[in-house]
Amino acid sequence: xxxxxxxxxxxxxxxxxxxxxxxxLGEIYFHWGGEAFWAERRPGVAEHGEALARRLLRELxxxxxxxxxxxxVAELPVLLAEVLLHGREVTAANLRARECEVxxxxxxxxxxxxxxxxxxxxxxxxxxxxAFDHLGCISLFTDPETWPLLSDVxxxxxxPVQIDVGQFVAEREQARELAAGLFxxxxxxxxxTTTAEEVGWFLEQAERAGAVVDAGEDLVAxxxxxxPVGVLAVR
Numbered sequence: 020x021x022x023x024x025x026x027x028x029x030x031x032x033x034x035x036x037x038x039x040x041x042x043x044l045g046e047i048y049f050h051w052g053g054e055a056f057w058a059e060r061r062p063g064v065a066e067h068g069e070a071l072a073r074r075l076l077r078e079l080x081x082x083x084x085x086x087x088x089x090x091x092v093a094e095l096p097v098l099l100a101e102v103l104l105h106g107r108e109v110t111a112a113n114l115r116a117r118e119c120e121v122x123x124x125x126x127x128x129x130x131x132x133x134x135x136x137x138x139x140x141x142x143x144x145x146x147x148x149x150a151f152d153h154l155g156c157i158s159l160f161t162d163p164e165t166w167p168l169l170s171d172v173x174x175x176x177x178x179p180v181q182i183d184v185g186q187f188v189a190e191r192e193q194a195r196e197l198a199a200g201l202f203x204x205x206x207x208x209x210x211x212t213t214t215a216e217e218v219g220w221f222l223e224q225a226e227r228a229g230a231v232v233d234a235g236e237d238l239v240a241x242x243x244x245x246x247p248v249g250v251l252a253v254r
Contacts, residue, residue: 025073028069028096029066029069031129032099034129035095035099035125035129036064036125038129041058041061043117044092047118064092064242070240071097071212071248072096072097072100074235074237074248075153075250076100079101079105079152083107083151085101085110085153085155086110086112086145086146087110087142088154088201089142089157089158091113091122092122092242094111095122102133110145110146110151111135113137118137142204143201143204152208153205153209153210154205154212155213156201156211156221157212157217158217158243158244158246159197159217161214168186168190169191174216195220195223198220198223201221205253208253209253210251211250212249212250213248214246215246215247215249216246218234218251221251231253232251232253233254234249234250235250236249
């Protein structure tokens, strides 16, 4: 099967998602109650992914290459659309090796000839030394497991008086280091796909690099938590 239009890509994404080990993904994402969580949100993954893919492919050139940091279930339809409809290459890096294993097994079973695989690696190091004209980073800097305090601040779940300043500074510097490493993989002109809550990390890096950033006004919601996602043009 070699999909050539949006309905076929969406059908392929659904077929891969249907083949996934959802109990395993539930444990990876939420540890308790994860399978029930996905049962509720799973029907919207393909549709949300298609909306993001359509938004993104309006910007990206054909034949380029994308680096997706922390790519998971929700990014699958976008990865497929990039490769199959735009002839692009994708590097989908994810530190959760088990999630990569589950997703790769489903892709291999349904679409073995499609050049989409998840790489269990740090996106800052994945497929070096190549550069990318697009960086995808969705809900990475707001992950409560990795950045519990930054996540609370980003979503307004904590009052200023409750902030542990030492922990905040430590998490902020770690996040800055990550943002710098990811931004360093982007060649200009290029594009960044990220959420409204995370855009500040990349705007800071762009300012430091003397880059000019134009933010698109069209936003789409993520499939898992509904955060607004947009595309930054960087030059």
